[in-house]
Amino acid sequence: MSAPSLTPSKTGNSLAVKPRSARPGPQGGRLARSLRRNLTAHGFLVGAVVCFALFSWYPMVREVLLAFQKTEDGAVSWVGLDNLATVFNDPAFWQAWRNTLMFTLLALVLGFAVPFVVAVTINEFRHGKGYLRLLVYLPVMLPPVASVLLFKYLYDPGYGLLNEVFDFFGLPAQQWLQDPDVSLLAVVVASTWMNMGGATLIYLAALQGIPGELYEAAELDGAGLLRKIWHVTVPQTRLILSLMLLMQVIATMQVFVEPFLLTGGAGPEGSTTTVVYLIYQYAFSFNNYGAAAALGLLLLVLLAGFSAAYVKLSRAEDE
Template identity: 50%
Template sequence: MTGHPLAAAAFLAPMLVVFGYFSWLPIVQSAILSMQQTNLVDSAQWVGWQNFRNLFDDPLLWTALRNTGLFVCLALVFGFPAPLFLAVVMSTLRRFGGLFRVLVYLPVAVPPVVAVLLWKWFYDPDHGLFNQILGLVGLGPYPWLQSTRWAMPSLVLEATWAALGGTVLIYLAALASVPRELYEAAETDGASIWRRVWHITLPQLRGVLLLMLLLQVIGTFQVFTEPFVLTDGGPEDATVTVLLLIYRYAFIYGDYGLAAALSVLLALVLGLLSAIYLRATRRWSDG
């Protein structure tokens, strides 16, 4: 017996109102704010598309876009396969599997700012842990965060470590759903572990892999904590990202209209990339 449609609508109404108020209303307000020149203290002045024109005239925007693109690429190259590799290895462990799961997930339990500050000490050029370890084998010291060459890879390394645990657990849960008979048959046929991963694990996890890839691209495009705490965008603006630039526009320069314009632009780019990605991978995901 089905309920009346009006009863269902009344039941969902409070949730829809709350969701719309906290999710869609800020988006609409940001779009309106992007057309205004305001510091949120004096009365706002309607300027239309002028904020977007000013945005594209700012050379720091292109620096931030280039740095963010570099961060995304490095995070995908190193951060995307690492949790999958760990999950595959951990799924084959017969002993101490629970202990390894706790150790891998531990970074997620550490507050992000605390973790970043800890890594800032690791990267200290004089007394940091990394240079001390490398010094034992005659290497370094390296100016991790003070060098335009090493600063961005250093941020990627910390961000990969911080996000590793949750992604590994997702892959472990997905691996548990793969029929064990497939691995047993492949092992009987003499397939190596890498052939089993390539011909069984990856095809069975393709839907999860595609979703995690999209989420990682969206997440890395919005990187903020690492450049803000570790380098503050330096050295020489080598780690200024889009979100850090939004923060500067709003809270350093006091131009909230310009910050909103860049926020809207970022949201549109991520939405477009997501739509193209989902459309391009739909057939492979359903295959």
């Protein structure tokens, strides 16, 4: 008997099944499979678009229309620029803009600089950074009403803590929320304390991304703390500082909650009347929705123009 051959026979090779080459399916089938795979993502996307359309884009379009309309007894009529004329002829209009600009400038001095200084200080600690971050962010987690009640207690002219401190050092008591010369500054201080936590955490995240070698090189060159901050920290966080400056201006130009809850909105002699509070008065006190929409449109155009100019200048500096 002959030994079995180790070489496969031609017959065996001819019986082997060859794999079929994969053929591309029809275009419609691939599209259907892609839609099924991304069905959840498309669902979330549609939900977000619907929410933006209903609660953001539609109110903006509606505001633009209301700025040129007047509603009386349920009847809507087009009045052109009459609403803008009503707003411009109101003496409170210029006072509101003056107070808003002053609030913005004071908030830039305190609300923009203080969180950065606090972030730099916390970043220098080697231990307890987590506890300090929680402590700084705690005011943001408090309801605004609770924070306002705290500052009303601090500012009370009779038993307030600030006047007690002033009395301890032999200083005269102040009418913090009743004096037109001091009330706006008191509101700025309260607003800074209530909102500085978020900005501080953003600055901390930016500071932790700076390479330590840069500080070591600065120390070898004999740089002190202030020079290291000016020549290393500020240039390395310039992008975040620019973005936060823009957001700070936009937020402070729309301030409403703090003056409304602390001083009732207008304040003594109208010293804390802001543009947004004047919009609130037109809409809900005077029932003049056209004037409120016209003033809101002016604020929108101003902030949009400022944002566009700021972005253009920032790009020119980068180039």
